[in-house]
Amino acid sequence: MATVNVLFDGVSGYMGGTVLYKFKNEQSTRYQSVKLFALVRDANKAEKAEHYGATPLIGSLDDEEAIYQMITSNNITTILHMADTTNWVRQSYLIKALAAVKSDVQKHYVSVAGADSFGPATGWPRKDAVSDLEDCYQQEVDCAVSYERRTVDMNIHNTAEAAGIKSYIVFAPCVYGLGSGFGHVTSIQVPGLIRAAAKDRAAHYTLPGTDAGGYYFAESGFASWQQMTQTVAKFMYKRGLVDSAEATPWPGLPDKSIAAQSLNCTPGYVSHIFGGLVRLNAQRGATIGWKPKYDESYFFEQFDNEIDPLQEKNFAFEAKKILKHDEIHGEGKH
Template sequence: MSHNILITGGSGYLGGSLLAGLKGANLPPYSTLYALVRTDDQAKAVRQYAAEPLQINLSSPESITSTIINKQITIVFHLYDAIDIDNPSTFIKALSQVKQATGQEVHFLYTTGAKLFSEFAGAPTDKPLLDTDAELYAIQKKQVDTAPIPFMSQGVQANNLVIEEAEKNGVRAYIFAPCIVYGKGTGFGNKISIQTVGIVRIAKAVRKVYDLNEGKPTWPVCHIDDNTSLYVEILRAALQDRDIGHGKQGYYLASSGSVAWADIYEAMGKTLKERGAVDVEGVHVGPSVEEMGKMGEALGSPPELVRWATGGACTLTAENGAKIGWKAKYPKEHVLEFADAEVDWILTNLGK
C-alpha cells in the first residue's frame, strides 16, 4: 500500500515552503498528498502544489480520527502550533489505528521550535546541546518544571507528549525544531520569517536597533530552503521505510550553525538605516520604559517578552539531519550576508 500524506499549516511560512518544495523533491512514489485547509481560497491554493485540500474540525477529536482513518493517512506533518498539547495525541492514536488496519508503518512529525531548547524554556546553554544527545528527552522532562515562562513549559510538555504517545501507540515520531529561519518563503501564504521580522518591527517602532541581551548569546540559524530540505529528507526516509532516528532519538534541528544576535542586529540595522526605517546607526543598549512599551506594542506582546521574541541563548546543535543525508546549502554566515535582502523583503511585506 502506498502512503497517504497530510501536511498541516500549509498557509504558514514553513508549511507553505514545504508544500512548494515537494514538487521538485524527486520523492519515492506515494498515493495522495493532502493539505489541511480552512477556506476555499486555501483549497484552491494548495491544488497548485498537487495537494488535495482537506478540511478537518481540529476542535473535534472525532473529526480528526475519522478523517485519518477514512483517508488511510499514514504520514502526518504537523506544522501549525508549537505548543499544541491536545491534537497531536489524537492524530497519533488515529495513525495507530491505520497501522493496525493496514500493517503499514505510520509516522507523525511535530514541528516545535528552538525556543523550547533555549534559556527561555529552562534548557542548558553552557555547552552545545546536540539534537542527537541520548539524554535530550530526559532534559526536556526536567524543563517542564524549570521553564521560566509558563507557556514555554507547555511547549516542552507538548514535545514530551508526542514522544510518549507515539511510543505507546507504535507510531514513529519526529520532533522538528526550526530556529532563526530566514529567506523568502515560497508558499502561497505567509512569506516572511517570524524572528527576523520581529527585529524589524521593534526597530521601526523606536526608530533604532536595540540589543536587549546580556553578553553575546548565540542562536542557530537556517535558510528557509535548508529548513524545507530537512523536512523533505525525513519524508523521503518515511516513504522509503528507512528506520531513521525517531521517538527519543528523533529530534531534528535544521541549522548550519549558530550566530550571535548582536551580529544579526548589526547587519540588519545597517540596512534599516539605509532604508530610512531607523533614525540612528549602530546597535544600542538600555532602552527606556517608554521604548520597551513601544517595542512590545509592535510585537503585540508585553514588554517583558520582547527579548524572548528577538534574543536569548540557544545552543541546540544539528547533527541528526546529517545522519539521514541532509546537508545545509547555506553556511551560517549567510544570514549576515543576506541581511540587505532580508530587510528589503520584510519591509516590502510589511508595506514599509
C-alpha cells in the same frame, strides 16, 4: 512500491507552505510513491493547496471527530504538523487518529518546534551546546523547571511510542528568508526586527544575563541576536529607514515593556521570540543524509531580501522611529 499518504497542516503558513512547495517540486523525482493531503480551513485555501499538488481536506484542528474521520478514511500514515506546535490538545487528536489507521506501513508523526526549550529563558539548566545525538527527551524529563513546549515534546514522544508510531521533533531555532508557499511568505523573528525598526528608527538589544531518537536540530551555524539586529540596522539604514546603522541596548532595560510594544508581543515573550541563548549542535541529521546548504554569511545576506516585501505591504513603515531588538549576548542558532 505502495503509495504513502502524507498529511500536511499549516500549509498556509510560512514554513508549512514552503515545505509543501518543496515536495511539489521534487515529487516527480524523489517522492513518486507519495500522495499529499493538506488540511485547510476553507475553500479558498483548498484551491491553492490543490494547485500546490495536495489533495485538500477542509476542516479544523480543533474538531477531533472530523480530524479522526479525515485521517482514517484517507489511510494517512504520515503527518507533518506545522501549525501551532505548542498546542498539545490538537496534536493529541492527530496522533490518536493516526494510531487508529489500519495499515501495515510504519506510521510517522513529524512536528516542528522552536528551540527555546533548550535556552535559559525557559529554565533550561545547561549553558553548553546540546547535541541532538544526546538523549534530549530524557534531559527534558529531568529538567526541574516546567515549560509548556517541553511538556508537549514529552507528550508527543510518549503518546506516539505507546501507539507504535515513530515520532520526530524538528527544532528550528530561527527560520529566515522569503517563503515559497501560497500564504505567508515571511517568518516572525527577522520581520519582527524589521517592523520594529520602521517604527522607531534605531537598533536596540537587551544585555546578557534511553535514547528517544526523535529529536532533530535544524542548525547550520551560530549567530547572536545582536549580530542579527546589527545586520538589519545596516540594511535599513541603507534605505533611509533608520537613523543609525549601529545597534544600541533597548531603553528601559531590564524592563522589557518598551521592547514588547515595538515588537508587538508581551514582555514575557521578548526573550523567547527575539532573544535567548540557545546553543544547539545538529549531528543526528547527518546520520540520515542531511547536509547544511547555507552558512552564516548566506543567513545574514537574506535579511536584505526581507525588507522590501514588508515595506511594500506597509507593515508599520509609516512611523519614523527606530529598530529594536531583544538580544542576549552570546550565540544563538539558525
